[in-house]
Amino acid sequence: MKVLEKRAKDTTDGTAADALDIRGLGLSLGPVPLLADVTVRVARGETVGLVGESGSGKSLTARSALGMLPRGARATGRVTVAGRDVLGAGRAALRDVRRHRAAMVFQDPRSAINPVRRVGDHLTEGLRARGVPAKAARSRAADLLAQVGIRDPRGALRRYPHEFSGGMLQRVMIAGALAAEPDLLLADEPTTALDVTTQAEVVGLLRRLQAERGTGMLFVTHDLDLAAAICDRIYVMYAGRIVEEAPGAALFAEPAHPYTRALLEASPSLHGRAEIRAIKGAPRALAEAPSGCAFRDRCPRAVEECAAGVPETRSHGLSAVACLRPGKEAA
Amino acid sequence: MRSFAVHCGRRVLGAAATVLVASAAVYGSLRLMPGDPVLAVSGASRLSPDQIEALRQRYGLDQGVVTGYLDWLGHALRLDLGTSLSFQTEVGTLVSARLGVSGLLIAYAAILALVLGLGTALVSAVRGGLADRIATAAAAVATATPSFVAAIILLAVFAVGLGWFPATGAGSGFADRLWHLTLPAVAMAIAVFGVLARVGHAALRAELDREHVEAARGRGVGGAALIARHVVRNALAPLVTVIGVMVASLFVGTAVVETAFGLDGVGSLLITAVSRRDFPVVQGIALIAVLLFVVVNTVVDLVLPLLDPRTARGVKA
Secondary structure (H helix, E strand, O other): OHHHHHHHHHHHOOOOOOOEEEEEEEEEEOOEEEEEEEEEEEOOOOEEEEEOOOOOOHHHHHHHOOOOOOOOEEEEEEEEEOOEEOOOOOHHHHHHHHHHHEEEEOOOHHHHOOOOOOHHHHHHHHHHHOOOOHHHHHHHHHHHHHHOOOOOHHHHHOOOHHHOOHHHHHHHHHHHHHHOOOOEEEEEOOOOOOOHHHHHHHHHHHHHHHHHHOOEEEEEEOOHHHHHHHOOEEEEEEOOEEEEEEEHHHHHHOOOOHHHHHHHHHOOOOOOOOOOOOOOOOOOOHHHOOOOOOOOOOOOOOOHHHHOOOOOOEEEOOEEEOOOOOOOOOO | OHHHHHHHHHHHHHHHHHHHHHHHHHHHHHHHOOOOHHHHHHOOOOOOHHHHHHHHHHOOOOOOHHHHHHHHHHHHHOOOOOEOOOOOOEHHHHHHHHHHHHHHHHHHHHHHHHHHHHHHHHHHHHHOHHHHHHHHHHHHHHHOOOHHHHHHHHHHHHHHHOOOOOOOOOOOOHHHHHHHHHHHHHHHHHHHHHHHHHHHHHHHHHHHOOHHHHHHHHOOOOHHHHHHHHHHHHHHHHHHHHHHHHHHHHHHHHHHHHHHOOOOOHHHHHHHHHHOOOHHHHHHHHHHHHHHHHHHHHHHHHHHHHHOHHHHHHHHO
16 A cells, blocks of 8 residues: 555656666765766666676765765765755755665675664664554564565564574565665665575565566676676776666677676686686776776776777767777777 | 573672672781781770780681681671671671761762763764864863862862862751762762763764664664664663773772761771771671672673673573
């Protein structure tokens, strides 16, 4: 019932708006730039990957959807969640976004869930804040636990986080995120802290719930293969910028940006890709990246023009790519 | 549930063992001290060797240390702490007559230190900035202020200078007594306030920086609810341990402060007894202090699993 009411309300205030729309987001901390001109869109019901090495700014980008910017950071550009402005939002509006519009699944459930409160308290906190009576909130929470595949959901409500395994606790966090009935699910490396076998289950669960509910999902990961397998579209980030955007399968089959290609070649594959090649050099943060194309000092295809300026985004095959010399042909 | 009972039982047994060891130390240290208490008490009045011998016998000083200890312990277990040398009264009666003043003083000081110390910690940790810097400086000064210095300053300013509070005596009637005990309680509370403000600040700050607090903010939990449920609630476990020890230490603190403010309490009784080598009284009060520390620590240990369920893990294993 609640779901229907909310969806109905959404359409009345004029939104078939995208679940997430980040346009030209720039972020800087004092003189240090963190993100530049980041544009990411997640339609309702769509799964979008955000891929990059650590320090590329993917988590920063995802957190900006909740208005969770680093302390003292200055943001430019525009971030809207389900049509609601986030960067310019006041306290109440931001709280509304965080409570009802977008919810995040963090990397490590052990540290992202309060260890001294019961799982039931964690799940019902948001519901109670919206004015759901205690009893209804508890049965709703038990429902959610059942949906994420936790046995004996009633009993689980009374238990503490340390009594669950990592995988089970991640399911609890997913249940907590869904309790808000959000338009947008932000999954920040949700499987990185888990066993490989558990990873597959959690990813499957996220996919199923997201499809059932028509929620938009931004899936942040450093695992390009995983992203290609589950995402409708993928953004690749490098040094605080988006360097390539492509449909999941296309990115995998025909990476346009040399960095994407290098990432694919650097990861082991079950499908018998020839050899693993590490990317030379270390990943750069935006602040320490070279002028022009940030990847040029590590790029096998770099030429002099790459230093002239940040490459404009152009289309190449199915990709939108920020590279002067995209594609496969040898340099 | 059964495991919790076993856990409680173990704790209580451990506490009893601690008290036993401490009681041996309390008795032994006074017996091994140089100087004969009987001679010290009798002082100038020359006693005949027979009289001295009679007194030694009466206080069990003719026995060896071990038999003397067992004898003393046996009586102590029956709540008989012996008779004072200088007052010629039962130690139990002497102490319990003064427990009212000292108990109220300790409670008063504890409430002041807890409310102000933890309040300061909360404001400085959550607000940060200038409030934090002022609180940190105040806490450092307070921690470094011994109660006898605080007592002298308070007496000079508020009793002698401004005349707001009486300088000595415990007063009669509850309101009058509180009025009389205010300066002593403040003098005792100052150092404890400093410690609690600092430790509390550190504990709250550590919790504020946890990822789950950030995650809760991201879910739209904010303001007082965030602080109460995700910061203060989590800081309670580390704080309760410190609070227990600090409050128990106030009992020992009464010795200095009651003497400074001319209060007739357990603390000033201890000072008097020490100066008169009235060893049954000193032993009795020392034993009560040990008992208090052990009881407080045991209670803290039993409460901790309720505050932090992760510490209850050991219970099941």
